[in-house]
Amino acid sequence: QVQLVESGGGLVQAGGSLRLSCAYSGRTFSRYAMGWFRQAPGKEREFVAAISMSAGVTSYTNSVKGRFTISRDNAKNKVYLQMNNLKPEDTAVYYCAANLGRFSSRISEYDYWGQGTQVTVSS
Secondary structure: OEEEEEEEEEEEEOOOOOEEEEEOOOOOOEEEEEEEEEOOOOOOOEEEEOOOOOOOEEEEEHHHOOOOOEEOOOOOOOOOOEEEOOHHHHEEEEEEEOOOOOOOOOOOOOOOOOOOOEOOOOO
């Protein structure tokens, strides 16, 4: 059984930084592509970033390009989202997700989800 636990959320002022972590437990981590998604109040869940199994390929939604960086450590079974120059519109619950063998930005293609961590950016 795969479990994902996010951490690192919090309250930060605009322009600040946060680093989210996602701890994975279960079968071979390196077989899973990983993604970060977010959901703001009253809005649908949306794709933020994804990273391939070997970390050789990454993808970002346009609004975070140049500000966010996704990375993974297969030895530690963790994936990270470094968020810099945060803006109030980044406020949301951030979710980590795992996708067996398919690098994707589509929510429907992710098999496992964490509980989420709240990120609040004040102006």
